[in-house]
Amino acid sequence: MKKNNTKFLAGGLGQLTIPLVAIALLVIFNLIRDPGFFSIGIMHNNAGNIVLAGNLISIINGASELAILAMGMTMVTAACGGQDISVGAAAAIAGSVFVKVLKSADSIGGGTVIGAFLLACIVAMLFGTFNGILVAVFKIQPMIATLILYTCGRSIAYWINGGATPTVESPIINAIGSFIPGIPIPTPVLIVVVMGILFKLLFHFTSLELFTQSVGINGSAARLNGINSTFIKLLSFIILGVCVAVSGSIGVSRLGLINHETLLLDIEMDTILAVAIGGNNLGGGKFKIGGSIIGAYVIQMLTITLYAMKVSSTDVKAYKAIVIILLVVIGSPVVKEKFGKFMSKMLENRKKVSVKGAEES
Amino acid sequence: MQEEVLLQMRHIEKRFPGVLALNGVDFTLRKGEIHALMGENGAGKSTLIKVLTGVYQMDGGEISVEGTNISIRSPQDAQNKGISTVYQEITLCPNLTVAENMFIGREGGAWVKHKDYEKRADEILTHLGIPARSTQQLGNCSLAVQQMVAIARAVDMNCKVLILDEPTSSLDDKEVNMLFDLMRDLKAKGVGIIFVTHFLEQVYEVSDRITVLRNGELVGEYLTEELPQVELVAKMIGKELDELSNLGDTEEKEHKDSEVLYEASNLSSTDAMPFDFSIRKGEVNGFTGLLGSGRSESVRAIFGADKVTGGSVKIKGKPVKITKPIDAMKNGIGYLAEDRKRDGIIAELSVRENIILALQVMNGLFKPISRSEAEAFADEYIKVLNIKTASRETPVGSLSGGNQQKVILARWLLTHPDYLILDEPTRGIDVGTKLEIQKLVLKLAEEGVSVTFISSEVEEMLRTCSRLIVMRDRHIVGELKGADLNQTQVMKTIAGGEA
Numbered sequence: 016m017k018k019n020n021t022k023f024l025a026g027g028l029g030q031l032t033i034p035l036v037a038i039a040l041l042v043i044f045n046l047i048r049d050p051g052f053f054s055i056g057i058m059h060n061n062a063g064n065i066v067l068a069g070n071l072i073s074i075i076n077g078a079s080e081l082a083i084l085a086m087g088m089t090m091v092t093a094a095c096g097g098q099d100i101s102v103g104a105a106a107a108i109a110g111s112v113f114v115k116v117l118k119s120a121d122s123i124g125g126g127t128v129i130g131a132f133l134l135a136c137i138v139a140m141l142f143g144t145f146n147g148i149l150v151a152v153f154k155i156q157p158m159i160a161t162l163i164l165y166t167c168g169r170s171i172a173y174w175i176n177g178g179a180t181p182t183v184e185s186p187i188i189n190a191i192g193s194f195i196p197g198i199p200i201p202t203p204v205l206i207v208v209v210m211g212i213l214f215k216l217l218f219h220f221t222s223l224e225l226f227t228q229s230v231g232i233n234g235s236a237a238r239l240n241g242i243n244s245t246f247i248k249l250l251s252f253i254i255l256g257v258c259v260a261v262s263g264s265i266g267v268s269r270l271g272l273i274n275h276e277t278l279l280l281d282i283e284m285d286t287i288l289a290v291a292i293g294g295n296n297l298g299g300g301k302f303k304i305g306g307s308i309i310g311a312y313v314i315q316m317l318t319i320t321l322y323a324m325k326v327s328s329t330d331v332k333a334y335k336a337i338v339i340i341l342l343v344v345i346g347s348p349v350v351k352e353k354f355g356k357f358m359s360k361m362l363e364n365r366k367k368v369s370v371k372g373a374e375e376s
Numbered sequence: 377m378q379e380e381v382l383l384q385m386r387h388i389e390k391r392f393p394g395v396l397a398l399n400g401v402d403f404t405l406r407k408g409e410i411h412a413l414m415g416e417n418g419a420g421k422s423t424l425i426k427v428l429t430g431v432y433q434m435d436g437g438e439i440s441v442e443g444t445n446i447s448i449r450s451p452q453d454a455q456n457k458g459i460s461t462v463y464q465e466i467t468l469c470p471n472l473t474v475a476e477n478m479f480i481g482r483e484g485g486a487w488v489k490h491k492d493y494e495k496r497a498d499e500i501l502t503h504l505g506i507p508a509r510s511t512q513q514l515g516n517c518s519l520a521v522q523q524m525v526a527i528a529r530a531v532d533m534n535c536k537v538l539i540l541d542e543p544t545s546s547l548d549d550k551e552v553n554m555l556f557d558l559m560r561d562l563k564a565k566g567v568g569i570i571f572v573t574h575f576l577e578q579v580y581e582v583s584d585r586i587t588v589l590r591n592g593e594l595v596g597e598y599l600t601e602e603l604p605q606v607e608l609v610a611k612m613i614g615k616e617l618d619e620l621s622n623l624g625d626t627e628e629k630e631h632k633d634s635e636v637l638y639e640a641s642n643l644s645s646t647d648a649m650p651f652d653f654s655i656r657k658g659e660v661n662g663f664t665g666l667l668g669s670g671r672s673e674s675v676r677a678i679f680g681a682d683k684v685t686g687g688s689v690k691i692k693g694k695p696v697k698i699t700k701p702i703d704a705m706k707n708g709i710g711y712l713a714e715d716r717k718r719d720g721i722i723a724e725l726s727v728r729e730n731i732i733l734a735l736q737v738m739n740g741l742f743k744p745i746s747r748s749e750a751e752a753f754a755d756e757y758i759k760v761l762n763i764k765t766a767s768r769e770t771p772v773g774s775l776s777g778g779n780q781q782k783v784i785l786a787r788w789l790l791t792h793p794d795y796l797i798l799d800e801p802t803r804g805i806d807v808g809t810k811l812e813i814q815k816l817v818l819k820l821a822e823e824g825v826s827v828t829f830i831s832s833e834v835e836e837m838l839r840t841c842s843r844l845i846v847m848r849d850r851h852i853v854g855e856l857k858g859a860d861l862n863q864t865q866v867m868k869t870i871a872g873g874e875a
Contacts, residue, residue, distance in 0.1 A: 219744070220742070220744065221741050221742055221744055222736050222739070222740075222741055222743075222744040222745070223741060225725075225729055225732075225733065225736060225744075226736075226737070226741065228722070228724075228725060228729075229722045229725065229733060232722045232723060232724050232725065233718075233721070233722050233723065235718055235719050236713075236718070236719050236720055236721065236722055237722070238701065239679075239681055239701050239711065239713055239719050239720075240701065240705075240733050240734050240737050240787075241700075241701045241702035241705045241734065241737040241738065242737055243702070300724055301724050301725070
């Protein structure tokens with residue numbers, strides 16, 4: 016049994032090695048640079064609540080939308096072997112719907128917020144279905160299919176609120192975007208945890224994981240085993256739609272307003288990157304949601320680290336690119352194989368040495 | 377007799393974690409000979425070939441070509457030293473022309489003189505008698521010609537040693553003969569050919585010498601004419617042959633009493649012409665015919681693997697509608713597809729996941745098989761079918777062909793089908809496993825499962841089936857049973873010469 020466990024760990028670590036090592040390196044680097052970088056303080060925020068604060072908290076908090084989108088993107092990637100580049104635009108639509116409903120209510124209570132969120136969810140799922148049909152039924156390359164919504168999404172978001180950038184003021188929205196009174200952990204972080212648990216439950220109570228991987232690895236065999244791959248692909252886009260609505264709503268709640276031009280701008284590429292850093296094959300197949308979540312945190316930690324080093328915001332992207340090149344190259348099959356060979360040689364040499372040593376003694 | 381030694385491999389050793397894949401294997405290839413390399417799956421054939429072509433580095437032993445010791449560092453290196461391989465799966469580019477395929481990757485520079493290459497290619501093609509033109513798109517040629525182009529490419533690279541790894545597995549008889557003519561031609565030109573195949577008849581037809589491996593060790597090297605076929609099989613599987621013949625030799629089982637399980641009339645699909653077919657409970661029948669005769673297409677129509685376009689189907693007398701695989705599965709039909717890699721295994725998933733797949737699909741999305749249940753199922757079938765795998769969590773893609781096939785069999789057995797369709801379940805797998813699968817088919821039939829069995833080896837079908845449906849040009853042209861079940865009659869019916 017123990018043997019099985021270690022084997023399982025080795026198999027699991029294979030995929031998660033790169034993101035975990037990346038996080039570890041970033042942590043060590045930051046600790047050397049500034050030993051106090053990760054210290055967590057307790058302070059009173061503007062609303063008078065006791066909350067946790069510090070770089071670590073802002074990293075984990077700031078990566079929330081990215082992490083949630085990465086979870087959904089992982090499903091689309093695994094099933095379709097391609098990526099959805101419209102998530103940022105779709106989140107702007109979902110966020111606009113969210114605000115539109117809130118604004119239409121006389122007073123914003125819990126029910127209104129839930130209603131607004133549900134409607135945002137439905138709208139995002141419909142757009143997901145649109146993308147999904149293009150990909151699963153019409154067999155269009157995911158990137159091309161989602162290019163449509165990527166192009167027009169923010170215009171649609173603009174129309175929803177008549178071109179305005181309305182603000183919403185409500186303690187509930189404030190609580191979603193920052194802290195729930197009495198809980199020192201940022202609410203978006205809690206939402207990530209909830210989403211993670213939901214995915215875990217989804218995989219536990221359905222066989223979606225097995226079916227998605229089968230469709231992604233060998234569509235032809237999956238079909239001959241009775242799997243409806245069109246449905247599985249469509250479903251992955253609908254699930255991503257839910258993630259889009261959640262991230263869009265968080266984004267809106269953070270600012271208390273919807274800006275259709277800037278909400279989650281450029282997040283699609285970071286999302287895809289998070290999936291890739293998480294060790295998932297962008298060509299589809301086997302996947303680990305956990306890897307993508309860690310990938311999201313790697314990206315955010317990198318960004319915050321660069322800002323902490325006083326890199327100007329215009330330069331940050333270039334530095335980020337350098338680190339990402341390194342990560343992607345290290346994670347590439349070629350390097351992995353070379354490394355594997357090197358390791359097995361090292362182990363062999365060590366064995367030889369120990370055998371020799373034993374003989375000599 | 378040319379006895380000049382071309383290639384000598386001595387005491388080759390290759391170790392994988394936990395396995396000694398090659399244990400001091402010797403292999404000698406002489407100039408101008410066709411040398412068959414035989415053995416069951418896992419005997420070490422492919423490992424030996426991969427050592428020779430530089431895919432693997434050997435852990436011990438030496439290789440010499442024409443008397444000089446060489447070391448082979450990579451496939452490129454092997455090619456430079458005159459050792460070329462043509463693999464089972466054609467590794468050329470179908471969307472390029474024949475000439476481009478022959479010269480790809482070894483052009484002088486960025487400026488390719490197409491005319492020169494085409495001229496050179498045409499020369500080689502005529503020289504070798506290959507029926508293709510250099511300007512033809514490779515994808516438009518038959519598989520056999522593609523295979524031959526791959527060989528032509530190898531030959532033009534001044535190869536002394538040509539390795540053909542299962543070159544005939546997707547060719548029909550006529551194409552095989554074309555290939556054999558080419559092999560004999562090359563042999564006459566002094567090329568040493570290593571021929572790896574599972575088809576015993578072909579070994580006897582074309583090879584001069586046979587080397588047999590078993591469990592990573594050398595069994596021996598024999599002159600083909602001095603080694604009877606039965607003995608070869610015995611050496612390969614290391615068992616006495618009685619077992620082979622013990623296999624329920626054409627029991628004249630009549631199934632007139634048992635109920636008709638499946639009945640199709642005028643069934644057709646996008647790929648299959650309308651046909652009538654029925655099978656009784658506990659019956660084993662076969663579809664035979666040449667490649668392209670429509671045998672696979674017909675069974676695919678039964679399973680709903682291609683789009684069904686017409687006809688009616690009854691199961692146990694009740695009309696049912698089967699238009700897609702899931703319908704067939706829900707009606708108790710299982711289908712092991714012809715192309716294991718493309719339509720069977722989910723390579724990167726574990727043995728466990730592959731085994732439970734079909735049952736899980738039947739259970740549906742919302743009734744997942746629990747981890748512990750799945751593990752129990754996997755362990756059970758690994759044991760029952762004697763699947764050789766490191767563990768149930770091993771990715772199925774890393775198993776040998778025969779064991780992959782057993783995993784897919786396990787997948788269907790787990791669904792407890794009433795009717796199991798096996799399309800070429802024994803293709804490209806070793807003799808021992810073939811036998812196990814044949815036995816399994818008979819055992820299933822005894823338990824009341826109906827089986828349709830397709831194999832390109834007629835002998836195998838004669839051993840297992842009590843009724844053979846013969847197809848030609850996409851139509852059923854005959855049905856053989858009882859006394860008519862013999863090789864001659866089958867051949868006659870296939871060929872169209874009604875006796």
